[in-house]
Every structure is written in structure tokens, then in C-alpha cells.
Amino acid sequence: MSNSSTPAEMMTVAQLNRAVSRLLNEHMSQIWVKGEISNFVQAASGHCYFTLKDDDAQVKAVMFRAKAAGLNFRLQNGLAVEVLATVTMYEPRGDYQIQVEQVRQSGQGNLHETFLRIKDKLSKEGLFDSKRKKRLPSFVQTIGIVTSLGAAALHDVLTALKRRAPYIKVIVYPSLVQGKEAPQALMKALEQAELRHEVDAVLLVRGGGSIEDLWAFNDETLARFMASLSLPIISGVGHETDFTIADFVADVRAPTPTAAAEIVSSSKEEWINTIQQSMQRLSQGIVHHMQMATMRLDRASNQLISPTQRLQQYGQKRDYLVKSLNQAMQKTWQDKKYLLNHEIRALQQLLPNTRIQMQEVTNLTHRLRTSAPKQLQPLHQNLVQFNNKLQKLGSQLLVSKQSQLSAKVETLQAYNPKAILKRGYSITYNMQSDIIKQSQQVVTGEKLRIELGNGKLNVMVLDE
Structure with a gap:
């Protein structure tokens, strides 16, 4: 086989x-x-x-x-x-x-999956929507900090605030930032800041670490509590690459604790610059308004006609009307006279053999001539009435224009720099009569002149 x-x-x-x-x-x-x-x-x-x-x-x-x-x-x-x-x-x-x-x-797998689940759940509920987040106040006077007293993050925040804005008052609300009891402690600290009404905003900060170290800030109950507060919350948890649920629900997320302090504070230089810019805009606005008021006054003055000139214009118009009326009446009289003579000649031609009562015709002509002044009497009365009305209108116009002129003068006086000085302001000049707008324009020992609402002062700069 x-x-x-x-x-x-x-x-x-x-x-x-x-x-x-x-x-x-x-x-x-x-x-x-x-x-x-x-x-x-x-x-x-x-x-x-x-x-x-x-x-x-x-x-x-x-x-x-x-x-x-x-x-x-x-x-x-x-x-x-x-x-x-x-x-x-x-x-x-x-x-x-x-x-x-x-x-x-x-060991991070389950935590990461839990993080994603909580994040997706709260996102669908709208807790991360920008519409529900509160705006930070433009000027912060008192800031609250929720963190551990021994945390390096607290030192970083205090250092940044002292450097940038020493005028800001700081209140620390101590809390645990790691461990099982940390979420409850964080909510208690935030609640104290909310109920005391002593701060303008709250910084929720912690240094970096692993996902286990930062897990307290992923607590769902803490996230919902943060969303219910009326105080603006700035989160600065971990490093720039670290993200927690608290970052998403906070009103503002900062990449680091130091960045959170910088977001909520404006440096002294920034405020000084803002004030100087506002003063410059105010000064320019006053000058602009004064210029516009002056232009309006000039235009009004050019349009304003003196009562005497207006009366002269009305007088000329009256003389023109009287002249035109006399010419019209003279022409009418000539036309009537021509027609009458024409009728007389026609009558004589029709009755050549009849004695015409020429005396009656003569009397008729005389009556016509003597009646002419009576016909002119209504026109004369109208002329007198027109003249009276013209004088009355001239008087009313004079009063109106005087009132408008007084209002323009009052408006101009309101923009007078002297009037502004009388309200408590002052203008500082150097010896060359230049206006001093910034402290950098003077040096120690330099003599200055201050113009007040009533009087002037000569001063010397003791310190810049």
C-alpha cells in the first residue's frame, strides 16, 4: 500500500x-x-x-x-x-x-468616557450655550477666588492681580480642589460668594494635573450649580490643554489661573489710557459743538434783516403800488374819456339836423369828471389800511427777530469756555501759554499757570 x-x-x-x-x-x-x-x-x-x-x-x-x-x-x-x-x-x-x-x-479610559457622556448630556440641555452665559462687568472692584489656600494657582492669581490691578480688592473663599469631597466644598464656597453680595465676579482656579486630579471639576452636580448662580464665573483650571466640565459651563474659560486673573482685570496703564482718550474725545466734542453753534449763529445773522431795512423794503413796495395804482387809474380815465368822446361824435353823426342838448352832455361830462375822486376813495382807504398793516407787521417782525437773536446769544454763551470754567473746571498752561493735557508735558520745578472760573493761579511742579 x-x-x-x-x-x-x-x-x-x-x-x-x-x-x-x-x-x-x-x-x-x-x-x-x-x-x-x-x-x-x-x-x-x-x-x-x-x-x-x-x-x-x-x-x-x-x-x-x-x-x-x-x-x-x-x-x-x-x-x-x-x-x-x-x-x-x-x-x-x-x-x-x-x-x-x-x-x-x-486607568483614564473609564474616566474619559464618563467625561464625554456628561459633556454630551449637559451640552444637549443647553448649559454650555453662549446665550445663557453672563457678561463680565466692565469695571471690577472686588474679585472672589475659589481655590485651595495652599494651591500654587492662588499665588499665581494674586501675583497677577497685584501687578496689573492693585486697586482690586480680593476675597478668597477656601475650598478643596481634589478628592471626593471637593465638588461639595466647591459648591459651598461658590454659594458663600453668591449670598454675601461682596464681589463682582468669581475666579474658579486650580493648577494642572492628571484627569484624576482634576476630576472634581467634572462633577455634574457642580456644573448645574454653577449654571444657576447670578455671579459671573471665570474658570482657570489646569493648563492650556486641560478641559473640564466646569470650563464649558463657566461664563468665561481661561487657559490658566494667571490668564483668568488677566481677563478679569485691567491694568492701571489701560485705565489711564482709556481716561485720557475719553478726555480727548470730550474736548474735541466741545470744540466741535462750539464751532457748529458759531456757524449756525453766523448763518442766522446773515439771514436776519434789521427792522429798519425791512420797513424800507415795505415802504418801497408801497410806493411802487401807489405809483402803479395812479397809472392804472389815469389809464382808466383816459379810456373812459376816449369812449365818451367817441359816443358824442357818433351821436352827432346820427342826428345832424337835430339840436342836441349840448349842455346836458357837458353836464354829464362834468359829473363824470367830478365823480372820479369819489371812485378813488375806496382805493385810498385800502392804501391807508395797507400802510397801517405794513407798520404793524414790521413791529411784530422786529420783536420776533430780537427774541431769536437773544436765544442764539444764550446758546453761544453756554459753549463759552469761560462758562465751563465757572462750573469748577480749570485750564493749565505752561509759561509758553501751551495747554497742559498730560503729566508727561511738565518737569519738576517748572512753573505753571492755572486759569480758574474766577481768577488765575501761578504754581510750581513739586513732583511729576
Whole structure:
């Protein structure tokens, strides 16, 4: 009896490695692997190469630069991590390895998932919406700080406030910032600041740390309590790359505690600059209003006609009307006379053999001529009435224009710099009569002249 078997397929090493690589890609999806980093090397290209090991085995790993750049902590030997990776084959050497997509420090997986769940829940409820967040006051006089008394963050905030705005009063509300009891302690401190009504805004600050160290600021109850307060809250928790639920629900998020102090305070130089700019705008506004008032007064003066001139104009108009009336009456008389003579001639031609009572015609003509002045009497009366009305209108116009002129004078006096000085202001000049607007314009020992609402003072600068 003889045995026969099918001969095995012959493959090259390259074909074998390629086949194994294809099998891994087809049957091994992304997986989470837990281990400790060793043999860590970061190439000049930015790619990271290391070995992930535990007590029983090890596997080579690579994390390319684009993925490594998104980490908020540094990879180093001895660090316990959890990596999301794809199993691949490096065909030239026949080594299989894992290609890392994400890395988190060991033990943070559940916390991170909880963080994302709380964040998504509160976001859907609208606690992070900008519409519900309160605006910071433009001028802060008293600031509250909620943090641990021994925290470095408190020192950083106090140092920044002292440097930038020593005029701000600071009230510290001590609280735990780490541990299971920290959320309740933070809410109690915030409640004290809310009920006492002694601060304009609250800084909620803490230094950096791991996700476990900062976990108190991810508490859902604390987030809801912060959203219910009427005081503006500025969060400055951890480093710039650290984000907590408190950051999202706070009215303003600062990358660091020091940055939180800078956000809520304006430096002395900024306030001085703001005041100087306001004074400059005020001065320019006063000058502009005075110029506009002067222009309006000039235009009104040009339009204002003296009562004497107006009466002269009305007198000329009256003379013109009288002249026109006389000419019209003269023309009317001539026309009537012409018509009458024409009728007489026509009558004589029609009755050449009849004696015409020429005396009656003469009498009729005389009556017509003597009646003319009587016809003019109504016109004369109208002329007298027009003249009286003209004089009355001239008097009323004079009173009106005098009243308008008095109002313009009062307006101009209101913008008079002398009037402003009488309200308690003053103007300072140097010996060259230049106006002093800034303290940098004078030196110690320089003589100055101060103009007041009533009198002047000569002074000397003792200190700049």
C-alpha cells in the first residue's frame, strides 16, 4: 500500500510576509492594548517608535507624527498607557507591529468616557450655550477666588492681580480642589460668594494635573450649580490643554489661573489710557459743538434783516403800488374819456339836423369828471389800511427777530469756555501759554499757570 499527498504550495519569503500582512489587515480590526512603554524613540521626522510590554510579552509599536502631535502629555519610558491600534506587518523584516492611533494614560479610559457622556448630556440641555452665559462687568472692584489656600494657582492669581490691578480688592473663599469631597466644598464656597453680595465676579482656579486630579471639576452636580448662580464665573483650571466640565459651563474659560486673573482685570496703564482718550474725545466734542453753534449763529445773522431795512423794503413796495395804482387809474380815465368822446361824435353823426342838448352832455361830462375822486376813495382807504398793516407787521417782525437773536446769544454763551470754567473746571498752561493735557508735558520745578472760573493761579511742579 502506498501513500500519496498533494504537494504544498511553494512561496517566497516576501510572498509569505505579504500574505500574513493581508490576513492581519482583513481579520484584525482596531483594538485597545494595555501595557508599559519601553525603548521609546522619537525620530527627527516626528514619528514615535517604542515597545509596548507587560510581564509576559512585548510588541513593537509606531505612532506617526500627525497622531502624536495631538497628545496632551509626553510619551516616555515606564509610562503605563492604553493604546487604540491596528495590527500590521512590516514585510521587509517579517516583524508584526501595532500602528497606534490614540493613547491615554492607563486607568483614564473609564474616566474619559464618563467625561464625554456628561459633556454630551449637559451640552444637549443647553448649559454650555453662549446665550445663557453672563457678561463680565466692565469695571471690577472686588474679585472672589475659589481655590485651595495652599494651591500654587492662588499665588499665581494674586501675583497677577497685584501687578496689573492693585486697586482690586480680593476675597478668597477656601475650598478643596481634589478628592471626593471637593465638588461639595466647591459648591459651598461658590454659594458663600453668591449670598454675601461682596464681589463682582468669581475666579474658579486650580493648577494642572492628571484627569484624576482634576476630576472634581467634572462633577455634574457642580456644573448645574454653577449654571444657576447670578455671579459671573471665570474658570482657570489646569493648563492650556486641560478641559473640564466646569470650563464649558463657566461664563468665561481661561487657559490658566494667571490668564483668568488677566481677563478679569485691567491694568492701571489701560485705565489711564482709556481716561485720557475719553478726555480727548470730550474736548474735541466741545470744540466741535462750539464751532457748529458759531456757524449756525453766523448763518442766522446773515439771514436776519434789521427792522429798519425791512420797513424800507415795505415802504418801497408801497410806493411802487401807489405809483402803479395812479397809472392804472389815469389809464382808466383816459379810456373812459376816449369812449365818451367817441359816443358824442357818433351821436352827432346820427342826428345832424337835430339840436342836441349840448349842455346836458357837458353836464354829464362834468359829473363824470367830478365823480372820479369819489371812485378813488375806496382805493385810498385800502392804501391807508395797507400802510397801517405794513407798520404793524414790521413791529411784530422786529420783536420776533430780537427774541431769536437773544436765544442764539444764550446758546453761544453756554459753549463759552469761560462758562465751563465757572462750573469748577480749570485750564493749565505752561509759561509758553501751551495747554497742559498730560503729566508727561511738565518737569519738576517748572512753573505753571492755572486759569480758574474766577481768577488765575501761578504754581510750581513739586513732583511729576
